[in-house]
Amino acid sequence: MRKSLAFALAIAITVAAVSYTVVAQPRSRLDVVRARGKLICGVSGATPGFSFPDPASGRMVGFDAEFCQAVAAFVDVPDVEYVNLTSANRIPNVMSGAVDVVFRTTTVTVTRDDQVDFGPVTFYDGQRLLVRTGSRIRGLDDLNGARICVHAGTTSERNISDQLRQRNLRFQLITFQEAKQAFDGMAAGRCDVFTTDASQLTAFRATAPNPNDFQVVGREFSDEPLAPIYQENDSKWADVVNYTVWGMILAEELGITSAIARNPARLSEIAGRDPVAKGLIELKGGAMGRVLRLVGNYGEVYDRYFGPRSRTAITRDNTRNALARAGGSMTSRPFR
């Protein structure tokens, strides 16, 4: 009697354990997000210009944060939950499925693409140097013996090491967990140089209490195309993120702003005139319309945080962030 009870228990444990592995069926993240009613978006939360809490309301705002809102509007879920991620845990969080999509100034690299998939580039950036005004540093060649503050676990750390070793210069790397801490270390005088993507250098400098004590110098010495990341092998979700970004870029090319998107008469007039605009507006039952009404097109989002009237102004003219037909590299796809 006791023997058969123990035997039955052993079988029950085995069956329970094995069935756990069989039950998990792959579902697209699109269905998961719709069922949840909320998009879980990974951002930095501490990068001026890209994702930071609004000083007045405390809500998460920024270039990256608005793309999260755009994706949520595309799939028609009302809510976005922002998760603050570090550069070390952004990829593991995507791989494990803890977040749906990450907009966190992530450079597209081939080795990262082995583990996650990248969406379209939202910002073309490059690495430069932030130095004290008055130090005689003008470029990489002046950095012999320098102490360099850098954000741990980023391509910036790797690039500066590679560049200085190629030039056979001595240097000391002081790494920090967050880019903001690295800037604080630089401001306190712990190091002579802070290096990361030029957009972040401009943003940190602009939000410092004494911006004129710092200067961004040097030519761009690395190519840093920044793009969103999401889990591999999920084509439906990839389409959602990709077409959100491409749709915003195409809307800027066609001149469809947030104000125009709120005016149904003008929208249908534009759709009647231009078959490409019609494809954009009618995609997936008006998904792009929701996006444009909420955040606007690519140019409007860019101007809100990096436009000439914002504190962290970064010009688009003559850079790769301009539209393709204005000489830059921002392109879309045919919405037919």
Add this chain to the structure above:
Amino acid sequence: MRPHSPPPFWRDERKLAVAVQVLFVAALAVAVLAADAALAASFRRQNIRLDWGFFRQPAGFQLTALTWTLDLETLSLKRYDPGDSAGEAMIAGLFNTVKVAVLGITVATLLGVLVGVIRLSRNWLVNRLALAYVELLRNTPLLVQLFFWYFVVILQLPNGSPEQPPLRLFGDAIVLTNSGLAFGGTLVERFGRLVVDGGFQLTPEFAALVIGLAMYTSAFIAEIIRGGILAVSRGQMEAARSLGLSYGQGLRHVVLPQALRIVIPPLGNQFLNLTKNSSLALGIGFAEFLTAANTVSSQTFRSLEAFTAVTLGYLMLSLLISGVLNVIRARLALPGH
């Protein structure tokens, strides 16, 4: 009288005990195999492949605190260079963890014993000051304390610019800036700042880590020592006093040796805590074991393998410390204990 027949199988106590143990081992084996199968299936589903060879690939990064490491081929000490392998980078980090642990444990124990004895003083003010020290340090998170020491105290030291000249002692033999405490180096001017070249330098990250860890752990050790002393019966101190020993002598020769036996297990706990808490150096950029592994994992994207190695590393270090403490306890134990 009935003949004495052996009881049936299911009522024989010894056989039942054996059967239960066999069944338990079998159930455990089944559970472990099932968990392993579930893990393998989960890896397959997410296209994760474990690859342990990356430990031999060149590390390609240089962190200030990584100086000495072990050559994995010849097992000899050598200076760390970015061309060395990732495994050797992590070993350099492990050496730093051991340095921090040894120094931290020493300072924490000395401070802790001092504060613990002070807590027993009959002077009301001194007693309450020690109480404030202990309560403040025990009840705030360690990471917050480390940030405090690093960002609020050490980085505010003079930065070597003309407005904040470095603190010099004994000529230039000891120089204090927010880049560290340097012994026997030379001051040179670089990029508008005075920095020290050469000599022996204590980086601010190392100093903040050791100070923060030692003070935090000393608060816990103080309470343990106080408890140990109070656990020794009052009769011992009274007997010492009646023999003519002063309070201090009684403490040193009679009470503390007995208290020591009592406090060694909880003291060992605190030593292990300090060793593992040193991993919080990740927050202030000191390149110890976890920080080096973190950099390796973000450069090579092999986080599962890197952090398994970290877990095993801390496990070995902790078992070593526990082993040493067990030997000490066995040596000090009274016969029969």
